[in-house]
Amino acid sequence: xxxxxxxxxxxxxxxxxxxxxxxxxxxxxxxxxxxxxxxxxxxxxxxxxxxxxxxxxxxxxxxxxxxxxxxxxxxxxxxxxxxxxxxxxxxxxxxxxxxxxxxxxxxxxxxxxxxxxxxxxxxxxxxxxxxxxxxxxxxxxxxxxxxxxxxxxxxxxxxxxxxxxxxxxxxxxxxxxxxxxxxxxxxxxxxxxxxxxxxxxxxxxxxxxxxxxxxxxxxxxxxxx
Amino acid sequence: xxxxxxxxxxxxxxxxxxxxxxxxxxxxxxxxxxxxxxxxxxxxxxxxxxxxxxxxxxxxxxxxxxxxxxxxxxxxxxxxxxxxxxxxxxxx
Numbered sequence: 221x222x223x224x225x226x227x228x229x230x231x232x233x234x235x236x237x238x239x240x241x242x243x244x245x246x247x248x249x250x251x252x253x254x255x256x257x258x259x260x261x262x263x264x265x266x267x268x269x270x271x272x273x274x275x276x277x278x279x280x281x282x283x284x285x286x287x288x289x290x291x292x293x294x295x296x297x298x299x300x301x302x303x304x305x306x307x308x309x310x311x312x313x314x315x316x317x318x319x320x321x322x323x324x325x326x327x328x329x330x331x332x333x334x335x336x337x338x339x340x341x342x343x344x345x346x347x348x349x350x351x352x353x354x355x356x357x358x359x360x361x362x363x364x365x366x367x368x369x370x371x372x373x374x375x376x377x378x379x380x381x382x383x384x385x386x387x388x389x390x391x392x393x394x395x396x397x398x399x400x401x402x403x404x405x406x407x408x409x410x411x412x413x414x415x416x417x418x419x420x421x422x423x424x425x426x427x428x429x430x431x432x433x434x435x436x437x438x439x440x441x442x443x444x445x
Numbered sequence: 446x447x448x449x450x451x452x453x454x455x456x457x458x459x460x461x462x463x464x465x466x467x468x469x470x471x472x473x474x475x476x477x478x479x480x481x482x483x484x485x486x487x488x489x490x491x492x493x494x495x496x497x498x499x500x501x502x503x504x505x506x507x508x509x510x511x512x513x514x515x516x517x518x519x520x521x522x523x524x525x526x527x528x529x530x531x532x533x534x535x536x537x
Contacts, residue, residue, distance in 0.1 A: 422501075426501055433502060
């Protein structure tokens with residue numbers, strides 16, 4: 221049994237190891253890119269009748285936009301591409317568990333750490349874009365300069381929690397299914413697999429939601445004072 | 446040889462304790478949060494979407510403590526650095 225897909229190595233070339241995490245991330249990226257290109261190739265205008273695929277994609281975009289607007293009304297649609305990509309990547313990574321032989325790349329700490337780092341970079345970038353460099357970083361010195369280490373610690377630990385939470389949830393789902401396959405095969409792994417699907421989807425939602433909350437906090441604290 | 450057995454026993458027992466004790470607090474906290482959220486939704490059904498969104502954020506925060514325990518238990522059992530050190534050393 222493999223703890224993470226990092227341990228399944230397809231190909232070694234000197235120090236370069238091509239493991240399952242990288243391969244399945246590439247597959248997922250190609251799949252999402254190809255699907256997006258195919259579905260948005262011929263978009264209908266406001267008056268024309270829509271295809272069912274366009275309707276389906278519009279539902280996803282509208283729902284994501286609605287959630288972002290409710291949390292951060294000031295931002296408009298500028299966070300939609302980032303948050304939407306995070307959600308779609310994590311959700312489809314767990315959803316593809318139903319395909320036999322698929323290993324979700326989010327079951328590896330490397331992938332989730334990369335996602336958390338991209339959130340950790342995006343938060344100050346959006347904050348600086350909305351308030352300016354000095355105004356954003358002055359927040360770290362409030363209420364006094366003694367608070368600087370605590371601010372830094374809280375930002376680091378929340379990004380760490382973001383990575384470990386996603387990793388722990390997805391990895392435990394795959395692992396419980398693997399253990400039950402060894403103990404009681406045939407029936408019991410199926411409900412646990414369904415539970416893992418549900419957990420994966422909720423975790424995708426929570427990851428995107430927390431990223432939005434962090435960005436909204438960084439953007440809105442400048443407007444409050 | 447004794448050292449190997451001791452580290453193995455300690456890792457397994459401590460992984461079990463870590464999971465058992467660590468999940469109690471998280472479970473109680475989540476139960477309390479969900480109960481409060483349900484009561485709030487029953488009183489104000491119009492605010493259900495806002496309440497459930499805040500509830501999910503809170504649950505994610507509470508749950509992360511249990512997940513830290515889980516990750517530590519997994520590390521103790523499957524990727525224990527002390528175990529690897531003792532096994533790799535010639536003669537135990």
